[in-house]
Amino acid sequence: MKLTTTLVVSSAMALATGFANAADMADEMTIVSWGGAYTDSQQNAYHTPYSEMTGVDIINDASSNEAVAKLRAMNEAGNVTWDVVDVVAADAMRLCDEGLALEIDFDTQLAAAPDGTSATDDFGDLLVSDCFIPQIVYSTTFGYRTDMVGDTPPTDICAVFDLETYPGKRSLEKRPINNMEWALLCDGVAKADVYDVLETPEGQERALAKLDTIKDSVIWWSAGADTPQLLADEEVIMGSTYNGRLFSLIEEQNQPVAMLWDAQVYDLDGWIIPAGLSPEREARALDYIMFATDTQRLADQAKYISYGPARASSAPLVGKHAELGIDMAPHMPTDPNNAKNTFLYNYEFWADYRDDIDAKFQAWLAK
Amino acid sequence: MSDTTNSGPVLAADGTPLKRSLARALRTQKLRALALVAPLLIFVLITFLAPIADMLFRSVENDIVRKTLPKTVAALSTWDPNSGELPDEAVYAALADDLKVAVAEKDHTKLGSRLNYELTGASSLFRKSGRKVKKWDLETDGPFKEKFIELHEGWGELPIWQTIKIYSPKYTSGYFLNAVDLKKGLDGIESRPENEQIYWLLFKRTMFMSMVITISCIMLGYPVAWILANLPMRTSNLLMILVLLPFWTSLLVRTSAWKVMLQQQGVINDTLVWLGLVGDADRLTMINNQFGTIVAMTHILLPFMILPMYSVMQTIPETYLRAAKSLGATNWTAFWRVYFPQSVPGIGAGSILVFILSIGYYITPEIVGGNTGTFISNRIAFHISSSLNWGLGAALGAILLLVVLLLYWAYDQIVGIDNVKLGG
Known part of the structure; x- marks a missing residue:
């Protein structure tokens, strides 16, 4: 002993x-x-x-x-x-x-x-x-150009889908994850029900139909640096990316860009x-x-x-x-002021539905 | 008379028949030649042919189901997937047995990922089941049918069993079918739902855009090659550097430069707005679509067209054109009837290079292609590096390879491959 x-x-x-x-x-x-x-x-x-x-x-x-x-x-x-x-x-x-x-x-x-x-x-x-040993919490959220939104800066995620108030291009990631959730949220689905709706083929169609309303105004990105560049070039009025990228655009490069802290999707990065x-x-x-x-x-x-x-x-x-x-x-996605309305990414759901929804998303995108 | 004396075999100096002696000498020569090319041959075999063979194999290989669930697959052989009834207790017991082993080896989640490509939800079904089954006692915990259905409702539905049954053979055509928007169903091959069809569209688009890029390269490259070939050596060398300079610049830099040029707040649009040709509100969309991809790729691949054309044109004597004109041909006739036919081998070589390079192109369409300008290679890259569906990626790659070989064969039939020259 x-x-x-x-x-x-x-x-x-x-x-x-x-x-x-x-x-x-x-x-x-x-x-x-x-x-x-x-x-x-x-x-x-x-x-x-x-x-x-x-x-x-x-x-x-x-x-x-x-x-x-x-x-x-x-x-x-x-x-x-x-x-x-x-x-x-x-x-x-x-x-x-x-x-x-x-x-x-x-x-x-x-x-x-x-x-x-x-x-x-x-x-x-x-x-x-x-x-998986988590290291940081990051969020995928939107940044917008303060000089292009007029007197009504967006406070709501659905500004992304509002082409009347905020005309111009927006940049979204070229994959279904996050975009499908946001589309459903702005199509009137309650936050708690998003994944239940997205499980069904009708729900997936619904999300794509919502995305379809802005399809012509979207620039699709695949690298995290794309959106900051597009914002700096005034190519887009708003765009999604990782919050750290927007931080450096705003605080380090002093661009006229602000964060839209609404329905940002929490995600984790860490070690294996x-x-x-x-x-x-x-x-x-x-x-x-x-x-x-x-x-x-x-x-x-x-x-x-x-x-x-x-x-x-x-x-x-x-x-x-x-x-x-x-x-x-105050710049952390976990700060209470920023985390008033957040969205938690559902890992189990996407592990199951990733292949299926990705096929539909890419087919929709290519048309 | 002479027939009889010469009928025996011709002998060499040492008395062996000349034919055999010659063959031996040739064999030694061949072996020596082979030894000389051996390093390259082995290198090509190991680094090029073997990986391709391995990739082709992956597109049909499907050992994982049988290997992970051997008893279940055997027990399922008598079950009729069309019966509309769940398999019997024996199958569930076999599954419990197989899963127990698989969990110890951590193979059940691998199988889940594999089956998830065919049936949404299989991934979590196996992950969750593994955790529970680990704690079961095979001797005392039966019967397993209720236990499995209680564990996860998926086991009480037909799709998972049908999928296991369909994908139980060691080799599958499933990946190839998937790659052309079909799938394996219970009653044979069926079409995928329309909202999932994408590969056929992308193959067509890849072919079409590669064709357009090749043609644009010919149109732009031919005059340049002609000028280069006909200028005095010193000037043409200088101009040649201008052709080669972009060739030596990083691909990413050139692609990004096109972004700066073509985007809506970019150089070209700014200039057009400044000139008053387009309004500030309706700037042209020239990037993140097919147009952007074609422009950027034409620029990037242009040297591959100009160089073979140039080296072929250099060998065409100027005197031919002069002779044609002195015989009364107009400028056009002299060019079309005399010069052009001699430059065709250069066009052929350049076209093959540009076309084959462009159907496999990946990085430029990814950056400037948007959603209408992406190629099949972008999907292959996605399946290799992101979705990990290597079987499907391999099947798409194999089809692309097949298409290239077919086009090569067609080219050989129409133009003749002997007619291709990279120079001289």
């Missing part, structure tokens, strides 16, 4: 200090993320402190948008070269389903909050998959560890994850980019932007 306790305590200490059993861990790791400002924020908040603490070399790879396909190919080839991968929650679910990601025991493999709250409780509902790593690399990856997803580190990332930390305990620690010196809290 005593021996077991000693073992547990010592291994816990070893894990906590990181370098005690460093001999059993790889001293180099490849972390895959989205590149750009996002990877920079992770470099500052996670990678650099971790490297300083452990002496591990961290290599950044900006392949997250193709992570699912590449991980599958690597797995088939039996040569996984990535150690930790940053993906959105839907992709994480897919990877978990395909057996390409490691299942995580959240309470033992992640740090507890400073006040002792277990990781499971601290992340709460955001633990949407057994393989690929399945099939060698024990040393897996141990290193787990050690990194333990460090990078603790309360302080998640709050630190918010200094560099306007995405909300996924832990409840991190929210009070969010401070000012590292360079601009402005308070970051």
Whole structure:
């Protein structure tokens, strides 16, 4: 009994200090993320402190948008070269389903909050998959040009479908997810019923019919940088994108653009560890994850980019932007003022309906 | 007389028949030649042919159902999917048995994703069932039919069983059928619902737009190639750099440049508005549609047309044209009857290059294509990298490959492939 306790305590200490059993861990790791400002924020908040603490070399790879396909190919080839991968929650679910990601025991493999709250409780509902460690909450929302909307700036998501009050082009993502939900909301479906309606073929037709009313005025984007560019060029009057992109457009580039915080869709981004790593690399990856997803580190990332930390305990620690010196809290999608009317993305629904609705959406789009 | 003396085989100096000796010498030569090309041959085999073969194989391979649910598939063999009745308890028991194994291997969710391409909802059906079945005891927890239906209503409905039955063989034509807007039904092949039909449209569009791009390249490239071929060497070299310069610029940069040029607040529209040719309110839409894709791709592929044309035209002696004119031909006749036929091999080579490059083009249509200017390759990319439906992606790719081979064959029949020249 005593021996077991000693073992547990010592291994816990070893894990906590990181370098005690460093001999059993790889001293180099490849972390895959989205590149750009996002990877920079992770470099500052996670990678650099971790490297300083452990002496591990961290290599950044900006392949997250193709992570699912590449991980599958690597797995088939039996040569996984990535150690930790940053993906959105839907992709994480897919990877978990395909057996390409490691299942995580959240309470033992992640740090507890400073006040002792277990990781499971601290992340709460955001633990949407057994393989996925949430990192940030982002939202897909609309930005509009303040100089093109006249005296009545839009406050309602349905402004997107209102061509009379807000004539001009708008940009939407070239996929059904989010657009179908917004279309139904603006077609009079109550927020709670959206997915029930969208389950039925009639509901899908209804959403597409609503989108059809603005089809000629839409520019479809596939890269997150498209909408900010289109807004800056005055090509569109409003457009959807990730809130962090709009933040940098508004605060860093000082464009006459404002955020439309209504029915923005919450989504999660976080880490997975690929399945099939060698024990040393897996141990290193787990050690990194333990460090990078603790309360302080998640709050630190918010200094560099306007995405909300996924832990409840991190929210009070969010401070000012590292360079601009402005308070970051009001720019977070999780801020109470911004989160008055939000929409929670239904992962289970889209995992089931993605193939079917995507086929219909693309067929509608191509016509 | 001479017949009798010469009837034996001709002998070489060492006494072996000359024929055999020659064959041996040739064989050594051939082997040496083969050894010389071997590095390239092996490289091509490993990096090019093997992946293509593997991709073609994926478009029919469907082992996952049989491998994950072997007992269920066997038990289902006696069930009639058209009967309108659910399978019997034996099948459900077999399913419980199979799922138990699959969950331990984490294969059930893979199967769920696979079947979800055919039946919406299969993904969560298997994911949820896996979690529960894990805790079942196969010996004591039966009968399983009620248990499964209680677990998820999907198991009490016909579609999932029909889908498992239809997709139980090791090989399937399902992906190929899907790629041409058909599907496997209970009574054979049926058409997909109209609001899901997209691939046939995209194939037609890809062919049509590639054709238009090829023709635009010929129209624009021919005069340029002619000028290049007929100017003094020093000037033509200088102009050649102008042709090659965009060729050396990044594809993304050139595509994005077209965005800046063509968009509604772009250079061309601004100029037209400034000139008063169009009103500020009705600026032209020239991008995010077919027009934008054709313009950008014509520009990007133009060098592939000009270069082979140029090298063929360079070899046509100027004297032919002069001779034709001195014999009384007009400028047009001299060009059309004498010059043009000799330049056809260059057009052929350029057209094949441009056409084949453009039907497989992906990045430019993705950026400037909007919704009416996208190609089939954009859907292939989607299925490979996003939906992970590699079987369907492979089937679409295989069809595209087949179309190219068919067109190549047609070209050979009409123009003749010997008539294609990349130079000299």
